[in-house]
Amino acid sequence: MAIKRRKPSLWPSVLSLSSVMFMLGLLAFSLFGFKGLSEHLMESSSIDIYFTDGTTQSQVLQIEKNILKEPWVKKTQFISPADGVKEMRDKYDPEFLSYAESISLPLSLEIYPKAEYANITFIDRESKNLRTRPRVEDVIYQRNWVENMTKNVQRLQIIFAIASIISLFIAITLIQSSTRLSIFANRFLIKSMQLVGATNSFIVWPYVVNFIRYSLFAIPIALGFLLMIFYGLPYLFQEFAIIADFTQYITTSQLLLICVSVASFGVILSVISSWLSTQHYLRSKIENLY
Numbered sequence: 001m002a003i004k005r006r007k008p009s010l011w012p013s014v015l016s017l018s019s020v021m022f023m024l025g026l027l028a029f030s031l032f033g034f035k036g037l038s039e040h041l042m043e044s045s046s047i048d049i050y051f052t053d054g055t056t057q058s059q060v061l062q063i064e065k066n067i068l069k070e071p072w073v074k075k076t077q078f079i080s081p082a083d084g085v086k087e088m089r090d091k092y093d094p095e096f097l098s099y100a101e102s103i104s105l106p107l108s109l110e111i112y113p114k115a116e117y118a119n120i121t122f123i124d125r126e127s128k129n130l131r132t133r134p135r136v137e138d139v140i141y142q143r144n145w146v147e148n149m150t151k152n153v154q155r156l157q158i159i160f161a162i163a164s165i166i167s168l169f170i171a172i173t174l175i176q177s178s179t180r181l182s183i184f185a186n187r188f189l190i191k192s193m194q195l196v197g198a199t200n201s202f203i204v205w206p207y208v209v210n211f212i213r214y215s216l217f218a219i220p221i222a223l224g225f226l227l228m229i230f231y232g233l234p235y236l237f238q239e240f241a242i243i244a245d246f247t248q249y250i251t252t253s254q255l256l257l258i259c260v261s262v263a264s265f266g267v268i269l270s271v272i273s274s275w276l277s278t279q280h281y282l283r284s285k286i287e288n289l290y
Contacts, residue, residue, distance in 0.1 A: 014217045016178035020171045021222035021266040027167045028258040029230055031160055036249025038153045039115035043074055046110040047127060047141045055135045060107050072117040081105040120147045179273035183207060187281045194282055204278045211274040212267060219263045
């Protein structure tokens, strides 16, 4: 009775591809989450305008309306004397609060710049422009905080850029190695087909199709684990709530972009790697296959 050869399992290749897609997905989630978090931090520091005595609320609201037309302004907030006292009650000790309540606080306006404008050079220039406006007594902002935050964000951007390049290189290397190892078992069959006159495209195409199929199995596995980590764990376990603080800055459109990018990248890498690996054995001499 003839011994039936076992068909090679597709799962080693599928798991290898899914692990690479998972790693790329982690990087993508980190990049988008960090981008959203850094924008939130940069936009949380305000430029505070204090108005002269005698300025009415309607005049301040008109100034606010004009400032909102500026392209660099994300939002503004009008602070009345009562709001100012309430804010101090939350921030300062009772002795300072009793002093603050004994004086008349000026009307003020908080301006929150968009993240791309939240740098020390731009804010310095705009603060000088705001001081020249009528009825403005003073303009204050947290210069040291903005300066330090800008430097830290720039450092983290460099770190993430380096991490992205390294991760991309590792992903390409892993998929290439996995693909070549999977095709290695068929190296003699590939060479035999070439020797009997089969064209290279006829030989390569079945392997490319196979790895497209493997990547289609790998996509839901990788994306399933990613969604479970970033959205499932924080929902199910309170201990992982910190992850939700990070992913809240990832929009629905960005989430869809991550999923589509990871899936597309996995399929494209699978096609390229299977084609290169098959071509490698087609170019090899017979004695080098042993």
